[in-house]
Amino acid sequence: MKTIIKIDPMTRIEGHLDIEAVIDNKKVVEAKSKGTLYRGFEQILTGRNPIDAVQITQRFCGVCPTPHAIASSQALDNAFGVMPPDNGRIIRNIMQGSNYIQSHILHFYHLASLDYYRGPDIPPFVPRYEADYRVPETVREKLVEHYIEAYQIRLKAHELCAIWSGKMPHMASITPGGVTIIPRIDNITTSLWRLKELTDFIDNVYIPDVITVGQIYRDYFQIGKGCGNYLSFGLFDLDSEPEVTKRKRFFQMARMSKEKVYPVDVNQIAEDVKYSWYDSSSHKHPRQGDTTPNPDKPGAYSWLKAPRYNGESYEVGPLARLKIAYETRSNPKINQLIDETLNKLQVGSDELCSVMGRHIARALECKVVADEITGMIMQVKLEEPVCVPHQIPDSGEGMGLWDAARGALGHWIEIQNQKIARYQAIVPTTWNASPKDDKGQAGPIEEALIGTVIDDTNNPFELARIVRSFDPCLACAVHLAEIGKSEKTFRVI
Amino acid sequence: MSLKKSISRREFMRWAAGVPLAAGMSVHFFPRLAQALEEAVKEYPLIWMQNSTCSGCSVSVINTIHPSIKNVILEQVLPGHQLILSYHGTLMAATGSMSLDAARETARKYQGKYVLIIEGAIPTKQEGIYGYIGEEEKPITMLQWVKRLAPNAMAVLAVGTCAAYGGVSAADPNPSGSMGAQEVFQMLNINTPHINIPGCPCHPDWFIGTVAKILLYGMPKEKELDQYGRMKLFYGRSIHNRCMNRDYMDEGIFAENFGEEGCLLELGCKGPFTSADCPVRLWNGGVNWCIAAGSPCIGCTEKGFPDQHSPIYQRR
Ligand code: SF4
Ligand code: SF4
Numbered sequence: 012m013k014t015i016i017k018i019d020p021m022t023r024i025e026g027h028l029d030i031e032a033v034i035d036n037k038k039v040v041e042a043k044s045k046g047t048l049y050r051g052f053e054q055i056l057t058g059r060n061p062i063d064a065v066q067i068t069q070r071f072c073g074v075c076p077t078p079h080a081i082a083s084s085q086a087l088d089n090a091f092g093v094m095p096p097d098n099g100r101i102i103r104n105i106m107q108g109s110n111y112i113q114s115h116i117l118h119f120y121h122l123a124s125l126d127y128y129r130g131p132d133i134p135p136f137v138p139r140y141e142a143d144y145r146v147p148e149t150v151r152e153k154l155v156e157h158y159i160e161a162y163q164i165r166l167k168a169h170e171l172c173a174i175w176s177g178k179m180p181h182m183a184s185i186t187p188g189g190v191t192i193i194p195r196i197d198n199i200t201t202s203l204w205r206l207k208e209l210t211d212f213i214d215n216v217y218i219p220d221v222i223t224v225g226q227i228y229r230d231y232f233q234i235g236k237g238c239g240n241y242l243s244f245g246l247f248d249l250d251s252e253p254e255v256t257k258r259k260r261f262f263q264m265a266r267m268s269k270e271k272v273y274p275v276d277v278n279q280i281a282e283d284v285k286y287s288w289y290d291s292s293s294h295k296h297p298r299q300g301d302t303t304p305n306p307d308k309p310g311a312y313s314w315l316k317a318p319r320y321n322g323e324s325y326e327v328g329p330l331a332r333l334k335i336a337y338e339t340r341s342n343p344k345i346n347q348l349i350d351e352t353l354n355k356l357q358v359g360s361d362e363l364c365s366v367m368g369r370h371i372a373r374a375l376e377c378k379v380v381a382d383e384i385t386g387m388i389m390q391v392k393l394e395e396p397v398c399v400p401h402q403i404p405d406s407g408e409g410m411g412l413w414d415a416a417r418g419a420l421g422h423w424i425e426i427q428n429q430k431i432a433r434y435q436a437i438v439p440t441t442w443n444a445s446p447k448d449d450k451g452q453a454g455p456i457e458e459a460l461i462g463t464v465i466d467d468t469n470n471p472f473e474l475a476r477i478v479r480s481f482d483p484c485l486a487c488a489v490h491l492a493e494i495g496k497s498e499k500t501f502r503v504i
Numbered sequence: 505m506s507l508k509k510s511i512s513r514r515e516f517m518r519w520a521a522g523v524p525l526a527a528g529m530s531v532h533f534f535p536r537l538a539q540a541l542e543e544a545v546k547e548y549p550l551i552w553m554q555n556s557t558c559s560g561c562s563v564s565v566i567n568t569i570h571p572s573i574k575n576v577i578l579e580q581v582l583p584g585h586q587l588i589l590s591y592h593g594t595l596m597a598a599t600g601s602m603s604l605d606a607a608r609e610t611a612r613k614y615q616g617k618y619v620l621i622i623e624g625a626i627p628t629k630q631e632g633i634y635g636y637i638g639e640e641e642k643p644i645t646m647l648q649w650v651k652r653l654a655p656n657a658m659a660v661l662a663v664g665t666c667a668a669y670g671g672v673s674a675a676d677p678n679p680s681g682s683m684g685a686q687e688v689f690q691m692l693n694i695n696t697p698h699i700n701i702p703g704c705p706c707h708p709d710w711f712i713g714t715v716a717k718i719l720l721y722g723m724p725k726e727k728e729l730d731q732y733g734r735m736k737l738f739y740g741r742s743i744h745n746r747c748m749n750r751d752y753m754d755e756g757i758f759a760e761n762f763g764e765e766g767c768l769l770e771l772g773c774k775g776p777f778t779s780a781d782c783p784v785r786l787w788n789g790g791v792n793w794c795i796a797a798g799s800p801c802i803g804c805t806e807k808g809f810p811d812q813h814s815p816i817y818q819r820r
Binding site for chain 1: 549557558559560561562563564566567569572573574577578588589590591592594595596597598599600602603605606630633634639671672673675676677678679680704705761762763765787788789791792793794795796797798799802804810814815816817818
């Protein structure tokens with residue numbers, strides 16, 4: 012007998028998302044990932060002054076405004092023909108690094124971890140659904156303590172960002188051509204000491220906690236594999252090469268398919284809309300894409316489009332970045348860190364492509380990033396320029412490619428009469444939570460759900476764990492119904 | 505379904521400073537609430553609805569330092585006063601319909617006694633189909649949630665500029681027909697007392713300050729609010745009047761390009777048209793604020809944000 016499960020809504024993610032899964036004989040045979048909020052940013056941006064994009068696009072996401080500010084600034088750098096001086100480049104990297112740390116810590120403790128242990132018995136920790144909470148009491152007490160501590164720690168990461176950006180969320184001090192903040196010696200010292208506190212927490216609390224949860228939920232290294240393709244646009248500019256695809260980056264721009272790494276050809280990216288509530292034409296490169304909403308479109312089920320690379324779905328995020336780094340051995344320290352951790356866990360590198368693997372990848376990346384920006388802070392040069400002046404051209408085009416904490420992010424701008432003529436963005440969750448494409452291929456989260464064995468259809472916590480491991484930036488729904496009859500819905504979790 | 509108890513008395517003492525909970529007490533929806541009646545601790549259930557929002561206001565509010573977010577959600581935020589966060593999509597443990605049942609249950613049980621917090625603008629085009637949270641027979645739109653929850657709340661707090669006035673979510677051409685709470689209340693004839701706490705995002709001190717005021721002194725009097733429904737305490741004076749760059753302005757030193765010293769007026773600063781206490785309160789634990797980072801005030805606490813302040817980086 013086939014059954015449809017809906018989680019309605021899925022909480023502890025950022026934004027609004029629904030998941031629907033068809034279950035046959037305890038196994039997920041089909042899954043639908045549905046974005047349930049349309050905000051219309053592309054339309055809002057059209058006709059505005061191009062530079063305003065840096066502020067408006069940050070409001071896509073209050074958890075990670077930083078990458079939007081940076082990707083839009085890069086698109087404008089590109090369209091205006093300017094490149095930030097070293098200080099500008101480095102300070103943008105520091106802002107981004109601190110946002111990664113904030114986002115990763117928030118994700119593990121405050122969004123995901125409550126799937127694995129019971130919190131205190133007061134709201135917002137109750138009510139809670141029943142699941143196979145397996146952590147022993149002593150571990151549970153520690154995790155709850157760390158949940159609280161993590162609130163205070165992530166706040167330090169926000170402070171670290173604000174030291175350079177003016178405020179967080181929503182940064183002030185970024186502009187095409189660089190940044191606006193004039194660095195002072197006290198910015199450097201106070202940043203380093205905050206980073207020290209953050210690094211202590213990551214090394215001594217965050218990573219050990221993820222490893223502990225990983226050991227207890229070892230089976231989750233087998234669950235939620237995903238599509239097996241990985242894409243990253245790269246992170247941290249190390250030089251000032253004007254062509255963004257050729258720029259040297261700490262995490263390089265690359266993609267991985269069937270365990271092999273390839274360069275990224277941006278022209279291979281297209282967005283399908285057959286199953287999205289848009290009347291826009293399908294299979295368009297984001298540079299030509301348009302956005303005409305139609306909430307009544309037959310067959311459609313999501314406000315997200317379906318981006319594909321060369322017709323295939325790609326997972327983006329910490330796992331993608333780390334897999335590419337590991338495979339290319341671009342940084343021996345990363346390989347060593349991954350090997351050590353896999354050893355401790357007694358799992359193979361292939362098992363990283365899983366629910367627990369994503370949590371592990373996020374935690375390890377958090378450490379790598381914290382170390383990296385510690386070095387960068389020392390490279391900031393007082394008395395040197397932070398930006399170059401820019402002029403808005405009559406017309407032009409620009410592209411910004413960058414990796415947000417949750418994965419590959421692209422911004423594309425077209426300018427006419429010194430105004431925004433077209434603006435399109437593909438955000439990480441659009442890759443991960445995309446609906447089916449024109450050919451009917453599932454998106455990465457959908458793919459990760461398919462095949463999952465659901466122990467108890469009245470309590471399908473497995474699905475919630477899979478979805479949250481992707482750190483989707485959107486609230487969810489799982490419905491239960493018997494196929495072939497009129498939809499009978501059991502509200503279960 | 506059964507919800508198992510899982511807390512020791514010692515632990516609870518730690519979280520709930522001074523408000524003990526009998527260990528082994530069976531937990532239904534809100535165990536603390538039942539107990540509060542006995543102990544005369546006033547408890548205020550909060551339902552926090554996230555609508556068309558980037559969640560930045562939630563992220564900002566959890567940045568509160570003194571009190572910490574732990575003090576705010578797990579302890580008596582003020583002696584004898586405790587907030588109970590019954591529903592918050594991003595922070596609560598429950599998921600699926602159980603999470604929404606918590607909101608429904610609170611609204612039913614504590615009619616006229618809960619505080620509704622609205623974050624984000626409310627899409628209204630085509631009856632609000634552009635944004636929904638959960639489903640019954642059909643998707644439940646954010647607009648329907650407001651209709652259900654706002655009329656019976658003790659008070660409504662519109663947190664952030666989107667919730668207060670529409671903000672970026674309602675920026676021209678406003679494709680989803682989004683509106684701030686005030687406008688939706690007018691449209692629907694909802695008369696629940698409400699306060700705006702704008703900002704993109706809302707500063708944690710503005711939120712905690714407004715809440716504390718309500719807990720200790722009740723809803724602010726009319727004279728304590730400005731014409732935009734904000735507490736004068738936080739929004740009563742302009743950015744420009746207390747700006748650190750006033751000396752530059754008085755001396756005629758204006759920055760012509762970003763990264764230069766000087767008043768930022770020529771680079772589009774909206775400080776003269778914006779009311780908030782950022783220059784003295786500062787952001788993120790006092791480490792910085794927009795203008796100290798060399799960036800103009802973009803007017804994020806104002807009703808006209810962003811449209812009336814656009815182009816953002818041009819002198820108005
Ligand atoms: S920087 Fe802005 S707020 Fe400050 S003095 Fe100049 S115009 Fe006024
Ligand atoms: S200085 Fe202006 S833009 Fe910055 S937070 Fe305050 S009101 Fe908003």
